[in-house]
Amino acid sequence: MARFTHEVPMRWSDMDAYRHVNNSAYFAYLEQARVAMFFHRHESFSAGTVISRHEIDYLRPIVYHPQPLSLQLWIDRVGGARFTIEYEIWDGTVLAARAATTCVTFDFAANRPRRLTDEERGILATYADEPA
Structure with missing residues (x-):
């Protein structure tokens, strides 16, 4: 299967006073794609996963338009209780950002x-991800 692709619509309210999508909106885009990748398809992950780290490299500003952004996701590293999701955020044919999220499987009863x-x-x- 390799990379998972998910389209995420922008909201007009994602823009800030500088007339580009605010950096905080990117976290919502990542979350929407991550939820689509796992929790709508794989019930076992919805029982206990927390986020321990986010990283984003902003490559190009995004300005609101009605076409959705395309996010590509894949798993990069897997450990004993954690895994890393890598992302590319595409605005049409332009790579606008790269990101990574470290997820930790968590037992909420045992904390x-x-x-x-x-x-x-x-x-x-x-x-x-498939090797290039």
Whole structure:
């Protein structure tokens, strides 16, 4: 399967006083794509995952238009209780940003991280990026 692609519409309110999409809106775009990738398709992840880190490199400003942004997501690193999602945010044919999110599987009853299950590892493997 490799990369997962999800289209995310922009909202007029995502723009700021500098007339480009505000940096805080990017986190919502990442979240929408991540939820589409996992939680709408794989119920096991909805039971306990938290975010431990976000990174974003802004490459080009985005100005509101009615066409959705295209986000490509893939899994880069998998550890015992964590995994990293990499993203590219495309504004048409222009790469506007690159991002990464570190997710930790979490046991809310015990209030601590938990190890990834074999089922979860299998799901993550289907989103591993194909070598160029």
